[in-house]
Each structure stands twice: as structure tokens, then as C-alpha cells.
Amino acid sequence: MKKILLVDDLEASRKLLATRLKSAGFEVILAGDGAEAVSVATTQLPALILMDMRLPVKDGWTATRELRAQETTADIPIVALTAYDSIPQQRQCIEAGCNAVEIKPVRFKQLVEIIGRHLPANGS
Amino acid sequence: MSGPREIQIKTVPDRALLATIQHELRTPATNIAAYTKMLLEESPPAYTNDLGEILKASNILLDSISDLVQLGESLRSAPDCTDGPDGATRLRHDLRSSIDIIAGYVDFLLERTEAQNDKKIHGDLLRISRLAEEMIDVVNRITSGIGSDEQKSEYLNQIHPDLTLVTRALRTLQNLDVTPVRPESPARVLLVDDNEQNRDLMCRHLRRDGHHVYIAENGRDALQMLREDYFDIVLLDIIMPEINGYEVLVEMRSDKRLRQIPVIMISSIEEIDSVVRCIELGADEYLPKSFNPAMLRARLAASLEKKRLRDREQHYLEQIRIERERSERLLTDILPYAIVERLKNGEKIIADDVKSVTVLFCDLVGFTEFSSRLSAIEVVRRLNEIFLRFDSLVENYGLEKIKSIGDAYLAVGGLTATNPDHAAAIARLSLDMRDTVVELNKFHVDPLQFRMGIHTGSIVAGVIGRKRFTYDVWGDAVNIASRMESQGVPGKIQVSEATYHLLKDVYEFEHRGSIEIKGKGEMSTYFLLGTR
Numbered sequence: 269m270k271k272i273l274l275v276d277d278l279e280a281s282r283k284l285l286a287t288r289l290k291s292a293g294f295e296v297i298l299a300g301d302g303a304e305a306v307s308v309a310t311t312q313l314p315a316l317i318l319m320d321m322r323l324p325v326k327d328g329w330t331a332t333r334e335l336r337a338q339e340t341t342a343d344i345p346i347v348a349l350t351a352y353d354s355i356p357q358q359r360q361c362i363e364a365g366c367n368a369v370e371i372k373p374v375r376f377k378q379l380v381e382i383i384g385r386h387l388p389a390n391g392s
Numbered sequence: 393m394s395g396p397r398e399i400q401i402k403t404v405p406d407r408a409l410l411a412t413i414q415h416e417l418r419t420p421a422t423n424i425a426a427y428t429k430m431l432l433e434e435s436p437p438a439y440t441n442d443l444g445e446i447l448k449a450s451n452i453l454l455d456s457i458s459d460l461v462q463l464g465e466s467l468r469s470a471p472d473c474t475d476g477p478d479g480a481t482r483l484r485h486d487l488r489s490s491i492d493i494i495a496g497y498v499d500f501l502l503e504r505t506e507a508q509n510d511k512k513i514h515g516d517l518l519r520i521s522r523l524a525e526e527m528i529d530v531v532n533r534i535t536s537g538i539g540s541d542e543q544k545s546e547y548l549n550q551i552h553p554d555l556t557l558v559t560r561a562l563r564t565l566q567n568l569d570v571t572p573v574r575p576e577s578p579a580r581v582l583l584v585d586d587n588e589q590n591r592d593l594m595c596r597h598l599r600r601d602g603h604h605v606y607i608a609e610n611g612r613d614a615l616q617m618l619r620e621d622y623f624d625i626v627l628l629d630i631i632m633p634e635i636n637g638y639e640v641l642v643e644m645r646s647d648k649r650l651r652q653i654p655v656i657m658i659s660s661i662e663e664i665d666s667v668v669r670c671i672e673l674g675a676d677e678y679l680p681k682s683f684n685p686a687m688l689r690a691r692l693a694a695s696l697e698k699k700r701l702r703d704r705e706q707h708y709l710e711q712i713r714i715e716r717e718r719s720e721r722l723l724t725d726i727l728p729y730a731i732v733e734r735l736k737n738g739e740k741i742i743a744d745d746v747k748s749v750t751v752l753f754c755d756l757v758g759f760t761e762f763s764s765r766l767s768a769i770e771v772v773r774r775l776n777e778i779f780l781r782f783d784s785l786v787e788n789y790g791l792e793k794i795k796s797i798g799d800a801y802l803a804v805g806g807l808t809a810t811n812p813d814h815a816a817a818i819a820r821l822s823l824d825m826r827d828t829v830v831e832l833n834k835f836h837v838d839p840l841q842f843r844m845g846i847h848t849g850s851i852v853a854g855v856i857g858r859k860r861f862t863y864d865v866w867g868d869a870v871n872i873a874s875r876m877e878s879q880g881v882p883g884k885i886q887v888s889e890a891t892y893h894l895l896k897d898v899y900e901f902e903h904r905g906s907i908e909i910k911g912k913g914e915m916s917t918y919f920l921l922g923t924r
Contacts, residue, residue: 278489280445284496322485351488353483353532373492373528378501 270387271295273314275305275331276349277323283316288376294383300325309341316387318379321350329364331337336365345386349374355367415631416530417457418488418660420523422682423589424494426451427516427523429685430596434514439504442497444519449493453527455684456486477866477909487531495524523589578602579624579696584640586632590681594627594658597685599691611635615643618650625695628675630659630666635804638673652702654695658683727863728792730808731855742863743854749806750818750848750891751865751873753758754782754825757882759799763840775799776838781828791818794865800877801825804865807853815848815894819920822846822885845876845922847888875909876917885920892918900924 272294276282281298297312299305302323306311309317317335320326328348335341348361351372361369367386370379428447435443467779498521505514581603585591591607594800598605605622608614610632618626626644630637637657644650657670660681667678676698677691725730731742756762756778763771779796786793791814794802803821805814824843833839849869856864872888880886881904892901901918909915 279491280449280493281489281496284442284445284493284500286502288496351486351492352481352484353488357481372488373495373524376496 269293269295270315271297271312272383273297273299273309273317274307275299275318275323276320277301278320281320292380293332300324300329302328305331307346309335310338312367312391313340314344316351316383317344318383319346319366321348321352321355321357329360332361332364332366345388347382347386349379399481413461413530414457415660416526417460418454418681419587419590420526420530421450421453421457422660423593424520424523424527425454425682426593427520429528430593431516432514435510439501441512442501446497448492449490449497451713453487453490456490461485487527490852491524491531492529493510495521498524505879518591519592533737537858565815578604579603579692580622580806581692582608582617582623582626584608584611584626584632584637585629586610590629590658594688597688601689601692603692611640613735614640618644618653619647623653624699625692626653628655628657630657631671638669641670641673641675652699654699655855656691656695665817695850711901722774726861727855728808728850731863733853741854743790745850746807746853747850748814748848749804749853749865749869750815751849751851751870752803752805752818752822753845753874753877754801754803754822755843756799757843759840762838762840763799774836774840777832778829781832782825785821785824785828789821791817792863794796795862802865804851807865815891816898818846819887819891819895819899824919826885841882843877843880843882844877845873845880845887846885847873847876848893848894853903872912872915873907879907879909881919887918887920889916895920896924 272289274282274285274289274296275298276285277300281339282298282300289296289386297308297314298363299308303325305319305323305328306316306326311321319328319332323331327333328350332346332348333336334345335346345367348366348369349372350357350361350369352358353371358371369381374382413787425447425830426571428443428450431445432440474919495598498517502514502517502521505517525820537895578601581593581598583598584607585594586609591609593606595605601662606617606621608617612635614626614628616622628637628640635643637659641655641657644653644655654676655674656677656679658673658679658681670678674828676695679688679691720732727735734742756775759775764845766774779801782801782803783793790803790808791803791806794804796802803818805818805821805837806812825844829840829842847869849867849872851865851867851869853863855861876888878888886904887895887901895901900923902921904917904919906914
């Protein structure tokens with residue numbers, strides 16, 4: 269079972285997505301801020317990270333840059349799941365190292381598809 | 393909302409522009425909250441948690457939308473602020489986050505309810521889903537940027553129905569020159585709103601409470617329906633195409649038939665001005681779009697109750713008016729009209745010296761002895777037969793009947809301004825009275841005789857007595873007229889010299905001679921025979 273790290277500061281969002289991802293067959297781990305995201309990712313090494321950009325303590329862009337800078341986490345695919353919709357902000361995500369940017373709200377079916385596209389072929 | 397249009401928040405956003413955005417966002421957001429609350433009441437406990445999350449998110453959404461006003465203020469006061477994401481960006485972010493949660497939970501619930509075949513809940517969830525999409529459309533169209541006034545006006549000139557509507561509503565507000573429960577029984581409610589969701593929501597609440605709800609989609613239809621049918625109360629949206637709610641309200645208040653119908657204004661414009669103006673225009677209540685169903689119920693009941701009280705008051709006032717008229721009529725039966733007017737005006741004592749009047753006494757000869765032979769009813773019938781006709785004659789000639797005592801009848805001419813030639817009028821009256829008695833005698837086995845006496849002179853007239861009061865006359869002239877009668881001859885009308893001199897050119901007289909008048913001495917008298 270693939271492990272997905274879900275990073276979002278809103279509990280309601282986390283709860284919902286976690287439930288749905290679990291019933292879709294994924295293992296889900298959670299983080300509520302940028303710092304937690306980096307530490308959990310480093311220790312748990314998920315197969316993919318869904319990262320909200322507006323986060324307390326450390327924002328999503330910074331967290332992404334840090335993860336890219338670490339050898340152990342550099343290759344984990346990161347999908348930005350953000351409510352920031354302006355072009356400059358989207359560019360910011362890519363430049364920080366995200367593999368893809370999805371603007372909220374995202375339909376769950378669509379999300380599953382996107383995850384499928386970015387997950388590594390083997391279960392590493 | 394059709395076609396892609398850019399709504400630009402400039403560094404100094406236009407008031408109407410902001411109001412438009414608020415309106416466009418608030419309408420669906422409010423409805424999402426409302427549908428969710430209804431679902432919470434109607435759905436099985438399995439869904440309560442998730443519905444609760446939707447409700448929470450929609451409330452946060454509404455808060456963000458309210459913050460638009462602050463956004464406008466802050467941008468106006470610090471247009472050059474480039475520190476961090478600007479206000480518009482933050483706003484869109486917050487809107488998206490909340491909508492994301494709502495859409496997510498709705499999606500999840502839709503999956504589950506489809507499986508369970510819960511059609512009703514499914515339907516409402518679909519509605520919420522569509523509303524969320526609607527909101528994303530609006531959010532997508534809000535772009536931030538710095539533009540010139542030219543660009544700004546260009547956008548404002550683009551045909552944007554809601555903007556026009558809101559601006560028009562605001563303009564109507566400025567230009568208007570206008571000076572200003574659980575219910576016991578179901579009401580006929582006219583609901584006027586151009587938005588289908590709003591109508592649907594309100595309708596359901598109202599029907600649940602047992603009211604009969606009728607719909608109008610715009611102001612024109614509403615006015616037509618109001619004119620053709622009867623409604624207890626109107627729920628009126630302010631922002632509508634063609635004719636807005638203010639205009640409907642003004643129209644209603646100026647139409648006599650519609651004026652009394654209570655009106656509850658509903659709108660998402662939350663400026664205090666608009667509330668005040670609505671009340672000044674004559675609205676009975678004001679409800680914000682994000683209403684609490686309990687508040688709707690309470691305000692509806694309050695307005696209906698007010699109307700019922702008003703109706704009852706009108707009814708009572710009408711009753712009072714009828715009674716007052718009745719009292720006046722009774723009084724004018726007893727007293728001359730002019731005297732009643734004087735009493736109404738506050739005169740406490742009615743006592744007049746009248747220089748020149750003509751007094752007529754008429755007595756039915758032998759009536760006393762006559763009445764002893766008849767039953768009470770027959771006596772009254774006989775007297776009424778004659779006196780009622782006398783009364784009509786007196787009224788015809790504009791004279792005053794003073795009273796009748798037993799079988800004696802007293803009339804006076806010259807008390808009111810209506811008849812300056814009172815002597816002639818009395819003369820004509822006496823002749824008619826003579827003819828009446830003669831005529832009536834034909835119908836009876838026992839004919840009646842009369843004696844009449846007439847004199848012209850000065851008298852005192854006034855209202856005497858407190859209970860069973862009358863308007864009466866006193867004085868020498870009255871006594872003389874009385875003597876003319878009592879010392880007269882059956883079947884004859886005896887007039888004094890004074891009256892004779894006034895009438896000798898028009899009427900025919902027979903000189904009777906001189907008679908001794910008790911207390912007066914010798915007087916020359918004449919019999920009135922007829923006109924020349």
C-alpha cells in the first residue's frame with residue numbers, strides 16, 4: 269500500500285481527504301504545518317506528498333525547498349494542493365520544486381488520477 | 393450570470409463593484425448554509441458530522457465575504473501596499489479553501505447517498521454542489537490588478553446584470569423622494585425573488601409552517617399578481633432586474649388597494665442605510681438573506697399580527713363612525729339642524745331673540761271626546777295619519793315644527809334663514825293642512841274638525857330641559873297665535889292683523905271682526921280663505 273503524506277493546516281480538509289484516500293486504498297499520514305511536514309517526510313519517507321502552500325510555522329514553498337535539498341527526500345514527488353491561484357504563486361510552487369500544482373477545489377476523482385500519474389511505478 | 397467577464401478589484405475599488413462581488417458571492421454562500429441546515433434537520437445521524445463540517449465552512453465563507461468591505465477600506469487607505477500577498481489574493485485563497493471543504497464533503501456525501509438511494513438528500517446535496525461551482529466561477533473572475541480609471545469604467549460599462557442591478561438599487565435608494573411566531577392561521581404569502589435558489593429555500597420554510605406561498609420572479613409580475621389577487625403579506629427581494637424591490641414597495645404604498653399589505657424586505661445588502669430607507673418607505677420588516685428560519689417565522693408572525701390589529705382598528709373606527717352618525721341623526725330628529733350644529737360647536741345655552749316669525753297653532757276639535765271612544769291604538773293611528781303629513785308639509789316649506797301636544801300642533805316660520813317670507817310659507821302650510829284634514833276625513837266615518845291660528849311677531853326660541861329636551865318658543869306672539877286658534881272657529885284659519893297686513897295682497901281673507909283677546913284686549917282678526 270502506497271503511503272501518502274497529506275499536509276494541510278485546516279483540520280476539516282485533512283479529515284476528509286484522509287478518509288477518502290484511505291478508502292481509495294492508500295495509507296495516509298498527516299502534518300499540520302511546514303516544519304512537521306519536513307520532519308514527518310524525513311522520518312516516514314512517503315511515496316508522495318500532497319502539500320498545501322499556506323501553512324503556519326513554515327510555509328509550503330520553504331518546506332518543499334528543504335525537502336528537495338535533503339538527499340533522502342529529494343525524489344519524493346510533491347503535488348501542491350493550494351488555494352493560491354495567481355500565476356506568480358503557481359510559478360513559485362514549481363520553482364520551489366513541486367512536481368505539479370493543483371488549485372483548490374479539486375474533485376477527488378481528479379486527485380486520485382493525479383496521484384496515480386506522479387507515484388513512482390514501484391512501491392518505494 | 394452568463395459569459396466570462398472580469399471583475400477587477402482595483403486599488404481603489406468602486407463601492408458598487410464591491411457590493412456586486414459581495415452580492416454575487418453572498419447569495420450562493422447563504423443558500424449553501426441554508427440548505428445544509430435543512431439537511432441537518434432532515435438527514436439521518438450518519439451524515440451529521442460531515443454536514444456539520446459543511447456548515448462550519450459555509451459560515452467561514454460568509455465571514456470572508458463580509459471582510460470584502462474591510463478589503464475595500466484597506467485598499468483605499470493603503471493602495472501602495474506591496475507587502476506580502478495583497479488583499480485580493482488573500483481573499484480568493486480563503487474563499488477557495490472554504491469552498492474546497494464544502495465541495496469535498498458534498499462530493500463524499502453524494503457518493504454515499506447515491507448508494508443508499510436517498511433521493512431527497514441527494515437532491516439537496518446536488519444543489520449545494522452546484523452552488524459551490526457557482527461560487528468558484530465568481531472567484532475565478534475576481535482578478536487583482538492595478539488599472540486606470542478608464543479601465544475601471546470600461547469594466548463597469550460592460551453589461552453586467554448584477555452590477556447594474558446593484559447600482560440601480562443603490563441609486564434608487566438615493567433618488568427616492570419619499571416622505572415614510574408559529575402563526576395561528578396560514579397566510580397567503582407572495583414571495584418575490586429573481587433567484588431560484590432563494591425562492592426554493594424560502595418556499596420550503598414557509599410551506600413547512602403551513603402557509604400558502606405564491607411566487608413572482610420579478611417586480612412586474614409581483615405587482616400584477618398583487619392587483620389581481622389577494623395576499624396577506626409580501627416577502628420582497630430588493631435586487632431584481634427591471635423593477636427592483638424599492639420600486640415595488642413604493643408602488644404598493646401609493647396604491648390604495650395595496651397600501652395595507654405588510655411587506656418584509658429581504659436582501660443581502662447589509663448597509664444600515666438600506667435598512668433605514670426600507671422602513672422609511674413603509675416596509676414592515678427587514679430580513680437579511682442569511683436569515684435564521686426561526687427569525688423568518690417570528691417576523692412573518694409579527695407582521696401578520698400587526699396587520700390583523702390594524703384591520704381590527706379600522707373596523708372599530710368604522711363602527712364608531714356609524715354610531716356617531718346614528719346619534720347625530722337621532723338628535724336632528726329632535727332638534728332643528730342648525731341648533732344641532734350650534735350644540736356641536738360647543739354652545740351650551742341656546743336662547744335666541746327672534747325679531748320676526750310667524751306662529752301657527754292647529755288644534756283638532758273634539759279630539760279628546762273622540763279619543764275616549766276609540767282604543768289607544770286607533771287614537772295614535774289617527775293622530776299619526778294627520779300629524780305625519782303635517783310634518784312632511786312643514787319640512788317641505790322649510791319651516792320648523794316645534795311640537796305637538798296631544799291633538800295640538802305648533803309650527804313656526806322664520807326661525808331659520810331658509811325662509812325669509814315666513815308669513816306666506818305659514819299661510820301656504822295652513823291651507824295645505826286644512827286640505828289634508830278634509831281629504832283624510834273622506835276615509836273615516838267620524839270626521840275631524842280643526843281650528844287654526846296664525847300670528848306674526850317676535851319671540852324667544854331656545855332649547856329647554858335636560859332630559860327629553862325640546863326646542864321651544866315663548867313670548868307674546870306665541871300667546872297671541874294660541875288665542876287665534878283657541879278663540880277661532882272650527883274649520884277656519886284665523887289670522888291676526890299683523891299677519892293679515894303681510895299677506896293681504898297675495899291671499900284672500902274674510903274679515904271676522906274684533907275679538908277680545910284675554911290679556912291683550914281687542915284685536916281685529918281675519919279668516920284665511922285661500923290664494924287670490
